Amino acid sequence: MARSIRVGKYKLIFGRSATYDALLIRSGYITDLAPHCAPAALKVVDLSAREIICRPTFLWYLGRFLISHSRQAAVLGAYVRQFRAKTVICFDNIPVVFDWAEVLPMPLIVVQHGMRQMEDDLAFPSTTSNVVFLSWGELEADDFRNGRTTKYPNSSHNRKPREILPVGSLRDSLYRSRNFQITQKVGQLCLISQFKGIDGRGLVLPKERQQNLELLGQYINKYVFDHKLNLLIALYSDTSDALRAEKEWYRGIFGGNCIFNDPSQEFATYRATDESIISVGIHTSVLWEVFGRGKRMLACNFTGHSVFKFPVPGPWYLHKASYEEFEARLTYLRTLTDDEYSCLAGDKPKYLISYSEELPTHEAIRSAVMKRVSQSRTSR
Numbered sequence: 001m002a003r004s005i006r007v008g009k010y011k012l013i014f015g016r017s018a019t020y021d022a023l024l025i026r027s028g029y030i031t032d033l034a035p036h037c038a039p040a041a042l043k044v045v046d047l048s049a050r051e052i053i054c055r056p057t058f059l060w061y062l063g064r065f066l067i068s069h070s071r072q073a074a075v076l077g078a079y080v081r082q083f084r085a086k087t088v089i090c091f092d093n094i095p096v097v098f099d100w101a102e103v104l105p106m107p108l109i110v111v112q113h114g115m116r117q118m119e120d121d122l123a124f125p126s127t128t129s130n131v132v133f134l135s136w137g138e139l140e141a142d143d144f145r146n147g148r149t150t151k152y153p154n155s156s157h158n159r160k161p162r163e164i165l166p167v168g169s170l171r172d173s174l175y176r177s178r179n180f181q182i183t184q185k186v187g188q189l190c191l192i193s194q195f196k197g198i199d200g201r202g203l204v205l206p207k208e209r210q211q212n213l214e215l216l217g218q219y220i221n222k223y224v225f226d227h228k229l230n231l232l233i234a235l236y237s238d239t240s241d242a243l244r245a246e247k248e249w250y251r252g253i254f255g256g257n258c259i260f261n262d263p264s265q266e267f268a269t270y271r272a273t274d275e276s277i278i279s280v281g282i283h284t285s286v287l288w289e290v291f292g293r294g295k296r297m298l299a300c301n302f303t304g305h306s307v308f309k310f311p312v313p314g315p316w317y318l319h320k321a322s323y324e325e326f327e328a329r330l331t332y333l334r335t336l337t338d339d340e341y342s343c344l345a346g347d348k349p350k351y352l353i354s355y356s357e358e359l360p361t362h363e364a365i366r367s368a369v370m371k372r373v374s375q376s377r378t379s380r
Contacts, residue, residue, distance in 0.1 A: 004051075013053045018043075020083045021373045025076070025090035025097070030113050031171050033089060036365045040087075040373050045079055047072040058082040065103050070096070077103030086376035087369055092116075092133070095153035098161070101130040106376065107162060109368055111170065112136050114285045116154055120306050122147035125160045133161035134368060136169050136288070137354040139311055151307075165368065166354035172289040173361030175270045182274045187229050189334075190272050191220055191258075192281035192290075193236040195246050208303045212282045215302045217253040219326045220280060224257065227331070231258040234272040234279075234286075238263065273297075278334050283308040291316060292353025296333050296341055300326070312348050 004013045021040035024033055025047060034042055052062070058078045065074035073096075080088060080103075087106055090097055091113040101108035111134045124147045133156070135141065141164045143149075150157050194213055196206075224231045233250055237243040247260060261272040269286055273279040278296040281287050290297040291312070299310035300318045310317035318329050336344070355361060 010050045010052055013051055017053060017055060017058075017082055019085075021086050022369055023076075023079060023083065023085045023088045025088065025094065027091050027094050027097075030091060030093065031174070033091065033111065033170075033365065036170070036362045037089060037369045038366065040369050043079075043083055043085070045076070047075055051075070053078070053082055055082060069103055070099075072096075073100040073103050076100050080104055087372035089365075089369060092155045093153075094155050095157070097155045098129040098131055098159040104130060106372060107132045109134065109365075109372070110155065110161065111365060112140065113170070115288050116140070116143075116150045116156070117307055118143065118148050119151055119157075123149045123158055125149065125158050127159065128162050129159050131159075131161035132163045132165060132368065134165050134167045134365060135354075137166050137292070137350070137352045139352055140164060141166060165364075167359075167364035167368075168353050168355035168361035169285070169289050169292070170361050170365065172270070172292065172353060173355060175267045176293070176355065177360060177362070178267065180267070180271055180274075182271060184277065185230065185275055186277050188276045189220070189224060189229055189231050190276035190279040191216075191231060191233045192269065192273065192279055192284050192286050193233055193246065193250070194282055194284050195236060195249055205305060205307055208305050208308070209283065212300065212302050212308060214253075216280070216282060216300050217250070219323050221254055221257070222323060223327055223330060226327075232261060232272055232276055233258050234261050234269040235263045278330070280330070288352055291345075292349045292355060294342060294345060294349050296336075298330055298333060312352055314348065315344070 003015055004011050020043040022037050022042050024037060024042055024044045026044055034044065061078040061081045062074050065077045076088070079085070087109060088104060089109040089111065092110050093113055097108065097110060108131050110131050133140070144160050144164065194209065220231065231254065235243060235246055237246045243263065250258060261268050265271070273286065273290045273295060278298065279287065279290050280298045280300065282300050287297050287299050297316055298318060299316060301308040302320060304320045315329060315333060318326060359367065
């Protein structure tokens with residue numbers, strides 16, 4: 001039985017420690033990876049917790065790695081040896097996790113958790129990190145191949161993995177697996193909200209983001225009125241105060257000429273997009289996933305900044321447009337038949353989101369984990 005005491009900033013842990021197949025690095029409140037690592041015996045570790053396991057193996061490796069690595073990397077390396085872990089997995093929202101992988105005796109499995117914002121200039125990193133990257137699609141493989149790199153703080157900023165496995169989006173895969181019964185409303189548009197407060201809440205280019213959203217609101221307001229359509233707004237906020245402010249902001253644009261989804265429902269935004277004939281928005285992972293499911297969408301970039309660019313060229317991306325151009329493009333996409341739109345999109349949705357019915361994303365993650373576990377067991 002392990003016990004612990006607190007000494008200043010550090011938590012000292014005494015007693016015997018168990019062994020685990022895999023370690024999961026905690027990285028904020030996003031979709032939980034833990035259920036998708038089973039049946040591997042899993043240990044969740046928080047590298048910000050300042051834990052020190054008072055056992056010879058841990059202390060030896062901790063001291064050894066601290067000579068040439070950061071504290072968190074050293075702790076991770078010591079954890080792996082102490083728990084005899086066979087693999088480590090995490091999301092890609094940890095800025096320096098590609099560097100931490102250097103202390104591991106096996107590749108670190110890094111799962112893409114959202115769309116990646118790319119630098120304008122090309123860069124070809126010379127160092128290959130000890131990482132297997134489970135990407136959303138083939139797009140990311142092409143990005144690395146063509147010298148495109150992500151903006152900081154994404155973990156692959158100026159770094160590249162040793163292997164890329166396109167597996168799709170985890171949350172999108174979980175949504176598909178639920179098989180919700182959705183009735184599409186032909187006269188309904190869905191605006192995917194990206195309103196995060198006027199100050200942008202620390203996001204990249206908050207001023208430009210807000211300009212995009214304000215102009216999109218003006219255009220949609222005129223469009224639904226002119227074409228006698230209904231507007232459903234898929235809300236973003238996750239607290240009552242933020243939700244109230246978000247609704248008030250939209251009512252300032254649309255008055256009573258819109259309805260809101262219920263964000264407390266499971267997969268509320270995904271369901272709102274599938275319920276509508278077409279979804280419209282700016283710079284959001286949800287638009288990527290809508291496109292990946294073969295659904296109609298229009299990504300708008302009125303300021304023209306590359307951060308808001310949709311990565312797959314086609315009529316579903318609108319760059320610096322007047323209202324007349326917006327109206328024409330949205331009408332064109334909205335009035336296509338399903339067969340016409342499917343023919344137009346071709347294989348591009350799968351290029352962006354590599355979802356497979358035979359091996360859905362949540363199962364592909366499990367497969368990647370268990371492959372490493374099995375290889376480690378066999379090699380012993």
